[in-house]
Amino acid sequence: MAERPNYMSPEDFRGAGHRAVDWVAGYHERIEEFPVLSEVAPGWVRSQLPAEPPEQGEDFADVLADLDRIVVPGLTHWQAPGFFGYFPANASGPAALGDLVSSGLGAVGLLWLTSPAVAELEQHMLDWLVSALELPERYRGNGVIQNSASSATLCAALAARERAGGIDALAELVAYTSEQAHSSVVKGLRIIGIPAERVRAIATTPDFAMRADHLAYEIVKDRSDGLTPFFVAATVGTTSTTAIDPVAEVGWVANNFEAWMHVDAAFAGSAAVCPEMRWLNDGLDTADSYVFNPHKWLLTNFDCSALYLADPRHLINAMSITPEYLRNEASDSGEVVDYRDWEIPLGRRFRALKLWFVMRHYGLEGLRSHIRRHVAWAAELTDWVAADDRFELVTPTVVSLVCFRHIDGDDATQRVLDAVNQSGQAFLTHTNLDDKLVIRVAIGSPQTERHHVEELWNLVQSAA
């Protein structure tokens, strides 16, 4: 008989778990000591690791020590108060602990039967979000957690493909999105068999919002060419500038031509938790599917992307295959939700726990003030930029992303960007608009306080 491995007992887990929790707490206490952008060279992290796995088990304390020695220097600190790059990816204590409980339970939610609580808490939390954000009522009961907006958009496109005739119709299908849409739209469409040549990049206004008239023009043209317009992806808060597509107009066009209307509000959508930002939902009643990411700006650790479908049957029809070993009475009854047919993976983690922990810890009031801080500071920063002759704002600030450039052109802008990033105190990323380099300042981390935004602005000014 083989000997018993050194399984970690509940008692040992208590001890190691407390130390791991303390390590995480300590990391957050020290986070401002590290350069925000990792300074290691390619290959450095690997060079610190043994080439081969250990034969014998090691002490947990040694593993924790190596976190400090090897991992921390190799991190770009997304949770640092000076992280203003890309979009934020909020981590929070309650969400991390929701994930810890999920890991500890180790329940896999492929079917309702394989853990009713996994399925039902997920459905319920997505309904709580319908209430919290005042989303269209027809989304109630029809939400699912996906790992990312990329996957959610792929699923929406797949449901659209199913409604438009399935694989048989593939060669005639055409999709539409704006030239400012996220790369995941083209990626998802490519995966399901729509080449880039049949994805129309609709022109945008000077504020980078999709032009509904151009959309209508392209759709009419494609239909007269014998093609089938099947999918329109609008964006509420584009990645480059948080431009807001006119969802009502775009949706009216999509609905009238029987194309699936998908809305990607990955970053900006969370702001609708504030009544004064509910205009972000304008036109959503036209949308067959809607995605936003609580894992970006709603204090719920990655991954937690919320996808809603007005009618989930198209997605389920596209996904569903039931071999004998997955059949069971509850599923056959049709009374329960089996989320395996709502996404690509079969198995799924208990991700609703972290949403539950977050909404209960902060309450809607807490979530609203979280958003309001960033919106207010972005407005302040916008004013500061506007008042400085050396810089120009590139777009109006819509939620909490500020886009600007140096008036002397790309080289000067690049120098500012490099100086800020090399300071170690803050991290900014860029985009390119009308062939000009643009600095993006995305405000949205729970660690960021107003003085961090001021310090960033001082850094930018010194560099200019």
Place this chain on the structure above:
Amino acid sequence: MAERPNYMSPEDFRGAGHRAVDWVAGYHERIEEFPVLSEVAPGWVRSQLPAEPPEQGEDFADVLADLDRIVVPGLTHWQAPGFFGYFPANASGPAALGDLVSSGLGAVGLLWLTSPAVAELEQHMLDWLVSALELPERYRGNGVIQNSASSATLCAALAARERAGGIDALAELVAYTSEQAHSSVVKGLRIIGIPAERVRAIATTPDFAMRADHLAYEIVKDRSDGLTPFFVAATVGTTSTTAIDPVAEVGWVANNFEAWMHVDAAFAGSAAVCPEMRWLNDGLDTADSYVFNPHKWLLTNFDCSALYLADPRHLINAMSITPEYLRNEASDSGEVVDYRDWEIPLGRRFRALKLWFVMRHYGLEGLRSHIRRHVAWAAELTDWVAADDRFELVTPTVVSLVCFRHIDGDDATQRVLDAVNQSGQAFLTHTNLDDKLVIRVAIGSPQTERHHVEELWNLVQSAA
């Protein structure tokens, strides 16, 4: 200025975190008190939850209390020692704590730059697994963590589609797998645009292994019909019975006809950590891609599916789109790995941490004895079944899944199954083979001890 929400400070996180760790430890101490299969009725969990999210934040203690009141009764306890259903989904202390640190760091690894440690530790851990399992050397440096074998197989098929001419070739592409393959093969192919009519279900031997001669016959037939055989998915350890396809023969056929060879060893693959089980890798040198799930039988919590590609360029070409806001010097240099082009989601969690924690805590010796216990007990249970006239074994026991039925037929078999599952002490699932109902006993939980297998057998005997 908006007021500051009640962010959980590092100090508060310490307190709440210790309580969450203790709750998880306590759950594991009590796990045998609960019926393995949840007994709640559809809708019960939701009926216990408030219809609307709270306006004000609540105490963390109340949330933990509701775990016991609402969540635990709604769980099917995958980590219980009496869970013998589906395949195991090993959770372990070190893996849960690796995930906790990942949640605490909140680093998002879309690009190397966005956290070099996320990319490099992942690449390194997958290389450790190449060593641990003695996988083909050409997989070294070419591994990626996916969320599931379903997604991994989809990515493999997508890479194969790319190599075979991409979307333009779609209408001529034909795929092959055995009639015993997992439903995810057909699902993944359907998603990328290959309808079920162009997925050939190759016949199997009496032991349910793919017949390479039938595969060759079907490929030749399709080619003479002007179609393009582009993808062959073999299985090492099928879901119904852990049948082992003859990978060397199947791969020889696939290689000769220039079809992509994919091997799915989702469950059984982990056993190759033991030298005496390395035969599971036979023929892998023919495989363009290989997937196995440390999250099933290697003590690494879901999700952690390891995908290897002999040449990752096809997958990267299929996935890669680089908008301006993701461009950076490190990526442009080609010196680093950007995992966003290796899977569907753009963002990714730091999942390599849990693999690192697990391999260091247990060492290879610990992982081997973990596997050996289950293989030994499955052999014992097989002998007990063979010695009992009322039952018949349906297939040879290959790794740690035992398949048998009552000799009186389906009704008698169903009664045994129902009696065991209603006992609350154990949970079994079924399959259907040659139109007959079959009981599956999947042994593989770290909590299971030999006496639990004996008790299960006593339950089965009493029910017969």
